[in-house]
Each structure stands twice: as C-alpha cells, then as structure tokens.
Amino acid sequence: MTLTTTAVVAVAATLVAVTQAGSTPSPSPSPRPERPPYNGTGPTMLRFGCHQLVIDRIDPLVNPGAIPSPHQHQIVGGDAFNASMRLSDISASSSCTTCSYSDDFSNYWTSNLYFGARNGSYKRVPQIPNHTDWDGLDEFTPRTNGGLVAYYVSPGKSEVTAFKPGFRMFVGDAALRSAPQGRWNLSSQTCFRCYSGPDFGGDRLPPCWDPAVDTQHLPDRPCYGIRSNVVFPTCWDGKNLDSADHKSHVAYPVEGPHVFDGINTAKECPPSHPVKIPQVMVEIIYDTTVFNDPSEWPEDGSQPFVLSTGDRSGYSQHADYVFGWKGDALQRGMDAGCIAAHCPGLATQTVEEATRCKVRELVDEKYEGWLDTLPGDPPQPPVTASSALTPCPTTPRGKGNGKGKREGKGKAEGNGKG
Template sequence: MTKWFGLLAIVAVAHAQGRGGSSGLAMLRFGCSELSIDRIDPLVTPGQIPSPHVHQIVGGNAFNASMPSADISELATCTSCTFTENFSNYWTASVYFKARNGSYKRVPQMVNDAIGAANGGVTVYYTASGKGQATAFKPGFRMFSGDALRKISTGLGRNTQSCFRCYTGPNFQGNVQSPCFDPKLDTEGFPTTPCPGGIRTSVIFPVCWDGKNLDTPNHIDHVAHPVGGPASFAVTNGQCPTTHPVKIPQVHLEIVWDTTKFNNKEDWPVDGSQPLYLSNGDHTGFAQHGDYVFGWKGDALQRAMDNGCFAATCTAANLKTQAFPAANRCQVKKSVNEDYDGWVKELPGSDMAGMA
C-alpha cells in the first residue's frame, strides 16, 4: 500500500508541475470483483454465443451477449465495483498457461495492491486533469483499446497502451514506477522468465472523442489519441486532434494474474520459452486488449472528474460506495457451458481460430 500511495504522490506532483494541467487532478482508483468468466463479447461479436475467446468481465449485471445502445445504468440492478453508481462493464482477454504436455489452464486473477477483499477482478482508473478538463461519457458510449490480432510491438515505448509488469516477489514487490514505465519489469509482450510475485496487465484507453458518435463499427474510430501520440498513465493534458476535439477521462484497467503456481521451469516448454497465451491464442502478449461500455448513473462520473476525486472514495462529489462483500455477490451466470478452471486440451474457441 505504501508503494501505491507513493506512486500517487509522484503523479500528483507531476500534474501540479504542469504535466497534467490544473492542480485539481482527479483520479478514481477502485476495484471491481469478477462478474463472470464467459465466452461472449457484446462489442466485437454481439449476440454470438459462444464468442471466439474467453473474457473476464466486471461491472454491472446488465452484461450479456447483446447489450443495447441504451443507458446501461437503467438496466443493471447491481455492480461488482465498489462505486455503486457505476454499472459500466469492463472486460479483457484471459491468460492461459500451456504446460509441457500441451494442456492449458486458465491463470487465476488475484486482488491488486491496496484494493481490499475483492474476488479477483479488475482495478479501474478514471483520470482527468482538473475541473472542466474532461467530459464524462454519455449513455450508450462504448470503446475498445488494443488489437486482438497484433503479433508485433507497437514501438511506443513508455507510451504503449498495454503492458505487463513482472513482480519480483510477494506483495507486489517491484511495484515502484508508473505503469509501463519500468525499463526492467515492464514489457509490452509477456515476460520471458518466471515472475516470483505474479504479473500485472495494464490496458489504457484513448482520451479524445469526436463528440458525436457513441460508437463506431470497429469501436475505435470515434476516439483518438492526442496529436503528440498516446497518453501514458495519468497524463491527460495532451492536445486533442481537431477531428476528435473533446477530452474524455482516461480509462485504465489493471489485472493481476497469479502466475506463481506456474513458475516451475520443468513444466515450461523444453526450449525454455515462456508458456503464457492470451485466450485468443496469442502467444506474444502484444494482442492484449480491453472493452468498455459506459454505465455510470446520471452525472456521477462528471461530478467525480470535476471535484478532484482521488482513489476509492469521494465525499466531495457525494459518490456512494459499497464494501466488497456486497460487490462480490453481484454476478452474472455464464452463457457458455465450458470448463474455465480445469486443465483443457485446447483453448476454448480454438475451433474459431483467426477471429478477433
């Protein structure tokens, strides 16, 4: 916890010195417990059951294979996130370990640093530079970050929008620098050696919007990066292009994978190569991606961004929260009857190879 709050202090100082605009930096950071592990994807393959690969999903219980372009907050009755007015959904590809005998097992998620008694899940950030510096999303808004077909590096260095941190020991040892900034512990692809404390995935979304479309066919074209390139973690003061002039909060997802159970090199491939796969079949890690459907109630998110809300509570914006025992109870029954926890001969959906 000390390391995480130290990181926040560094971020706050950077913004106060001009990197992030006004001194009213807002940064929500909160946990969302596992809502479901399932092979459905209402963005990329709406209505298709099963979808090509497994996702781990958090957020409101309105999540299903066909989510309407409506106000999701009016459809959900509970959320697995600690902010009770947040019925948004967030999902990413799962991670699998491939043993030397060729069988696969899904890597379990574990609770992130300084989150609390969550049931695995995802840590979510929303960041804005100050009051009036970001326009909250509108009902029906959705977007995608990453490329499920990528097999090579983006070459963006510290400004990559997806990276993996290799913890050096238990209790998040090595968690010192900002996400994707550590030259030794952060990699755009999967770490190539065992990670003693597990692995954290970061997925960062664009911060500019065209101001018109709540979605586009590829779920990407209505959003964009600043003219200077993708924004790194918590730096949201870049100038938006004229085609996408509206600054939106920076959404950032973190998932921690408990790979410690798979660190025995005798179980790794004979050639010593890393044994991890994304659930879409990617062996590099470059194809990690994230999906987002907005579902905050009313103006709750706008109030949070305009009132300098920080971390997991915000009295200034009167945001309501719940403890994890309540958040953990919000779940959605899986749509596809598959084994997502035992050893399997093939990745679920391997018969749909080539689909995103």
C-alpha cells in the first residue's frame, strides 16, 4: 500500500463499507462523514516492515512438533519461533525481533511462491521490499530482505482490545484450489495484486479494492511483480487464546468481513465473539519479472506460479499469527491515533539490528536454485471448497530435499525489470 497521509485521508473519504454478506467492495467513490484521521485521537494504522527471520518447513500451529511439516513457509518476527510453541508469552522468551517495532516479538508466517518452468523444474521467486511514500519516516521497510509488511488497525482509542499473551490465529485454507464457497465473500480478505508497470505500477487503491489489478487467484498474465495480501478476522470470543482449528475463537463481524481501509475494523461483532480486536493484515511482494518470458510458461498458456503448498490456483494462500507484543505496547499503539512506522511511545529499531535476529533452519533441505520438486514435494490434500474446513494436511511426506538441479533449463536470470 503506497498512501501518503493526505492520500489516506482522501481514500478513507471514498471507501465503501461492506454491509451485506457476500457483497464485494467497490472502488467507486462514495462520500462518507469526514473524520480527522491519525491525529492522536482518531484511528490508528500501524504499517511496518519485518525482515525475514527464516525459511523453513515447520508450522507450530497446524503441525506442532513436526520436523518437517508438509509445506514450506517464510517466517518473520521474534526468535522464540520453533517447531512447537506453547500458549505462553513469547515476548518473555524472545531476545530479538526482525520487525521495526522492537517490542513486537510476534511471529507471522506465509507460503512461499515458486516458478514452475515448462520443463518441470521449480525456482523460488525472490521477494522485494515494499515501497513507502512516507519519505524519511520509514527507512526500515524499503531496506528489508524478504519478509513482509504488517498492518494493525484500530478505529480509535478504546475501540479494540489488544490480543493477550499466548493468543494465536490462522486464516485461509491450504487445501483450497478454487474460490471458497460459504457464507462470506472472502475476496476482500485475501488477494493478489498484479503490478501493471515498473515501480509498483497500478498500485492506486487499498488491497483487494481494484478489479483491474486484484484477483483472489494468482494472476493469469505477466506482472511487474505480484503482491499478496492476507487479512485476519476482527472479532474474538474473549476467552480462548486458540482453538482446535485455530479459527473458531475468532470471527468476522455481523455485517461480514471488513475490507481493509486503514480506519475501521468492525461495526458489530456477533454475540458469540463480542470482543473487537485489531485488524491485522500482512503484505508480501514477489519479484516475478525475471520469469516473464512466455517461452518458459506452460505450453497451454496457463500461469506458471505455484505456492509452496503445491497450489497453482493461489486460493490456498494463508497466514499464521502468534501474538508477541511486549507488555501493553500494542494496546498503547491502538489507542494512540497514529500512522505507519513511527508511533509515539512505541520503540523502534534499525534494519541493521533486525537483520542480526535469526533462528536456525530445522529442516535440512535445498530450496534455492532450480529444483526437481517443491520442498517436501507437498502431498496434495483432498480439495476443499470452504475456508471453514481443515486448514492444512496433517501428514508430512518425508524430507523432500529437492536436490535435483536442471542447469541450463528453466528461466534464465534477468535484470529484474521485465
């Protein structure tokens, strides 16, 4: 997202709230009451970069203790991350974090993206740092290596309740291979943006708002990079830090999933989940430009990219979250009425400090360069049609080190500009 403070105000004045189940956001301007944003008393939108912590095939939520887990993830955040993580205050067991807010020891993890060449080989798509228009105010995010940008939104002071130590949640469904069917239209909760030109071309509207560049599936045309956005639910049952499926303790508002507008989170939460929580969103950018040679795409013309779940549709994109902000830091941030990467009272660190935070890989396998298979050769689960079903396969398949290399085939390196 590339909005200046002024642009945020303008966009906020035109965004249309989703008020009916199954409705979709419209990019058409629609007036709404003006409110002074981000002035110390209004909404908060934290937007900050997190450097990559590790790439590994473990998942302490869905496959706790499994080394390896079925598919690969990229992880950011605190160094307490491990194959197993108890319902505890991970800020107390972390010594460093890869995020710019140095009190955020949370962990966030998502799928990786691979290019599937015509000859059957695979190569991981490199990530590039997100850009920012807050010149001089966010020197961290544009200098990260891999990782993601995290967002936290609150409508105003005392409007949301920060997560409690030990809280975690999961959004998405790693078994999906088609548009999810269910009560809600989730196209505003996970989407891919196909940049239409160099330097983040076409990035005009908030995530999942622009049908010209946003799709719930992986784009079916060459892009100047692909951005993935995943938005978490905004209501909590107020009791459980987790649930068996890592989803049932959170819910969408009565009016349906709230689109990301940087200001609001939920009008009304259901009685079963009455507590309004911050809207969390993660944003990842993949540099697909070096893979835009059509002679290397599948002969049938289908798009060549595949998530580390083994999914070519993109519908299986998902994200995991384990809360780890220190003390009351997140609540103070949510009540502060501030914006972006600098919020009064919240400590920050330099990207140099963040890059020194690391954890070792637990699964010894090759995942860079040309591979014969995706890491782990992930087993393909029965395809699901609803994001409310089992989120991930539970049985890993061997180590799947993918050591085969097909030099001279697949896509050659380019200049990164397409």
